[in-house]
Amino acid sequence: MNAASDADTLPKLAVWKFASCDGCQLSLLDCEDDLLTVAGRVHIALFPEATRAVSEGPYQLSLVEGSITTEHDRQRIQEIRAQSEFLVTIGACATAGGIQALKNFADVDEFIRQVYAHPEYISSLADSTAIADHVPVDFELRGCPINKHQLLEVISAYLGRRRPLVSPEAVCLECKRAGTVCVMVAHGTPCLGPITHAGCGALCPRYDRGCFGCYGPKDLPNPASLAGWLGSELGVRSDELRRLLRNFNANADAFRQESLRHDPD
């Protein structure tokens, strides 16, 4: 098959960017061993980080990175949804608002004044929000950053017309299966593993540190129970708990609600 007929018959993949660090879309380029194979199975119709070639929509599979932080982007995501058959968010920014959602807990005008000499030049919404807060999303891939093997699984699942095999279980389960010693039990290190979504391979405990929640809340988490235990058994203070929950998934509902309980009165 020549290139022209490929472009006609393969499903069109588009990669879109909103407020983010580019790391999750870079994960696609980091699939060094598989990138050219993927490129043979889909028509990369729009991926500005990788190519200046652009094909018109509609797109069969849209991967969306980044969170909504400007009025312009709030409108742009509507247009993207309208021309996408399947829309998948990739990463904590698109799925939960990202680290930049820390401004949701602060006065955004004050933030602008702290960083920019001329606040009047800056246009920014008061909050940073997930894509699903604006449009229907077909699948959310978690992580800060996403796991590139899970990204390949999502693309393969799309091509095979099946659900992606991405478990919503806790990091703890990955940790146990890896045979890693529990850092909370053995070293008294605070760890968000019991309430955090799996996907990283329980990386931090393997490196002798506690989970800090890159993948956001797992399915049906109980953060109040974990926070109580961290406070009573490990002596973790309220301000420390608040900071631990307010990272890359600060605006994910379960983490946000729990962190607000630890705000000073």
Next chain:
Amino acid sequence: MTPTEDGTRTIQVDTLARVEGEGALYLRIEQGQLADLAFRIFEPPRFFEAFLRGRHMGEAPDITARICGICPVAYQMSAVHAIEQACGVALGPELRALRRLLYCGEWIESHGLHVYMLHAPDFLGYAGAVEMARDHRGLVELGLKLKKAGNDIVTLLGGREIHPINVRLGGFYRIPETARFAELCEQLKWAREAAETTVRTVADFDFPDFEQDYEFVALSHPDEYPMNEGRIVSSRGLDIDVTQWPDWFEEEHVERSNALHCRRRDGGHYMVGPLARYALNHARLGERARAAAAAAGLEPVCRNPFRSIIVRAVEMVEACDEAIRILEDFTPPEQPFVEVPARAGTGHAATEAPRGLLYHRYVIDDEGLIQEAQIVPPTSQNQGQIEDDLRAFVAPRLALDDDTLQWQCEQSIRNYDPCISCATHFLRLDVERT
């Protein structure tokens, strides 16, 4: 393309591709003369410096890594060095070597990405690396494998290639398994040869005849090609301690951009990045990198920004060579980290991100909470120079047709490997002709 009745010619490109982030270029050409030019950054602001306030200093390496998915190690390194300086802590040689090894990994990964995926397609006339792979599959496969060697270093030391989790104040959470060092070393010996091949390949590209009298700014270290440490020096005689950065450089906020522009307080724009590092540290390169540069016809100072692709390839040789040396000489540190007790004060650090000098400053209180943070990424520092290059480059080329002019302008921006995510991120090009 076709002039309108009043002589207006307009080119609009909504997305400048193959850069990290969102930016735009605006050109207005009146009666065949360049009337206005602006390189804009549209990346929505993310306010890192604001939300670092009140965070604990130990969180800075994990939070600042999220500024950039392409060069998270650079952010982690500048953060830990600045905070350790504020707290008066220095690391022993073993931990220092491990940090340098991690940085070598990021240089190889980032330069490999830029040389093969982002920059080479311009020279060979392709929209991107995937399109290029249809005719040059071997070349793209080599590039991907080389990039992977860099990522494998970062993964071994850092736990994963993007936003590594193993970097902390005082060193690492855990010393990596040395059992895997021998295998990695073999992989890097292949990568070093692949980087040497890369130098030869890219040196044969056609380069526009274009040189500028840059002020180069980079770190300089007496014993090594600079990564984590050194004094800030320039090609016009500046030689200062890193703590003096704010005395000599300033950031200004211009209306068209969500990134701050930098300039010398007593002068103009300047260039950071591979060309600057190479010109100011040529004598510190190892033998293999220097030999590769010489064989490619690269003089010790190169002022043609299009040839930065050769310099990046030379730096990949150096980074592979250095990583091999560190792995072969490796002695495990007694502890994975040294304690960094909090004390009130201000700390500064600059390290060499793949794109150039990355300056961080933190004010810490006696509980280790961050009171103030300043982060100056390389792309902010280069932004003024990128515009200066474009003005000089475009002026004699206005007769080119719009498509060619546009592509060459994009290429001119990509010379800098701009990381707009860092500097804030959508490169859009508008050319208006009247």
